[in-house]
Amino acid sequence: MSVRWVWLFLDLPERDFDTAVEFWRQVTRTELSAWRGEHGEFATLLPTEGDPWLKVQRVGGEGGIHLDLDVDEPLPEAAERAVSLGATVVGDLGDVIVCRSPGGFVFCLTRWSPDPLARGQVRAGVExxxxxxxxxxxxxxxxxxxxxxxxxxxxxxxxxxxxxxxxxxxxxxxxxxxxxxxxxxxxxxxxxxxxxxxxxxxxxxxxxxxxxxxxxxxxxxxxxxxxxxxxxxxxxxxxxxxxxxxxxx
Structure with missing residues (x-):
């Protein structure tokens, strides 16, 4: 399986959600995209330069992080590979397959979409x-x-x-x-x-x-x-x- 990009989701609990989002926006020196999802539950943190890799999401419970892996392969093939290594599929949303690692860590498989204008992550000049x-x-x-x-x-x-x-x-x-x-x-x-x-x-x-x-x-x-x-x-x-x-x- 070829992982082309990794998205790190900051999963933030409902309580104090707005406070947490603003904190991470300031910490990362980014701007917030429009809210998306069925319930408007997630958004992307947009850097001044380069491509984004961080998202914030409203969740139940205590929150934490999860990862989305953008892969080259068709998602059913990628999920089959993950399961063969010990993962469990807990949800198939079509364009997103939600899995748990052998130890229970949540991650998602998503399809890589090449962008000819992509700049990647920009590190020059960052603090x-x-x-x-x-x-x-x-x-x-x-x-x-x-x-x-x-x-x-x-x-x-x-x-x-x-x-x-x-x-x-x-x-x-x-x-x-x-x-x-x-x-x-x-x-x-x-x-x-x-x-x-x-x-x-x-x-x-x-x-x-x-x-x-x-x-x-x-x-x-x-x-x-x-x-x-x-x-x-x-x-x-x-x-x-x-x-x-x-x-x-």
């Missing part, structure tokens, strides 16, 4: 970017989940170490979002996810977010955990957003 999806994986599910995502995307695991808490998939073909998997201390549970930002000046970026209504939950080894004004957790990491995947601008 920060939401450019990583971190899947938080209970320890008993970690090996299977890592194998699933690597096989589904065809992206190798970078520097695999079975004892490491983290694993990254190779960042290829100008895709806008990198995949990181984190092994949790908890043994059981459903795989969930959060968004990570890269930042030229992480300390200044954290301060900017706090000025927009976020609060710091705590530092990590190369990252800071924050909570947005609507309660969603995410991280600012010590990665340079100007150093993206092959094909980045």
């Amino acid at each position: 920060s970017l939401v450019d990583q999806a971190c899947l938080d994986v209970p320890s008993s599910r970690y090996a299977a989940e890592l194998a699933f995502w690597s096989q589904l995307t065809g992206w190798a695991v970078d520097d695999p170490d079975p004892d490491d808490e983290f694993a990254r998939l190779a960042w290829v073909d100008g895709t806008p979002v990198r995949f990181l998997l984190q092994r949790l201390d908890e043994e059981e549970g459903t795989v969930r996810g959060h968004a990570d930002l890269s930042a030229v000046d992480p300390a200044a970026e954290v301060a900017r977010h706090c000025g927009l209504g976020a609060r710091v939950e705590g530092p990590g080894d190369g990252w800071t955990v924050l909570q947005g004004p609507a309660g969603h957790r995410y991280c600012v990491t010590e990665r340079d957003p100007r150093q993206g995947p092959p094909g980045a601008h």
Whole structure:
């Protein structure tokens, strides 16, 4: 299966939805598209330059993130491949097939539509970017989940170490979002996810977010955990957003 583009959806709960949308619009320095969907539940965050890769969506429950994978193959073929690797199809909307990974993380398969005017993701001159999806994986599910995502995307695991808490998939073909998997201390549970930002000046970026209504939950080894004004957790990491995947601008 050939993944040509990745959309990262910020799934925001109904409560404080407008506050959360405005927070992420300011954090990402983007403009909001028109609302779409059967119930006007999602919109795209439009960057000043280049192609978009982030969307916001109103959801029930606590929210989180999910991913849409734009693929070359007809969607039934892509879904069959995902199921053969351990995924479960939970919904077929025709132009979108909703799946769960072996560990229960929701993702969607969508058909890639080539655009001759596409510019890809523009990184030149940016101070920060939401450019990583971190899947938080209970320890008993970690090996299977890592194998699933690597096989589904065809992206190798970078520097695999079975004892490491983290694993990254190779960042290829100008895709806008990198995949990181984190092994949790908890043994059981459903795989969930959060968004990570890269930042030229992480300390200044954290301060900017706090000025927009976020609060710091705590530092990590190369990252800071924050909570947005609507309660969603995410991280600012010590990665340079100007150093993206092959094909980045």
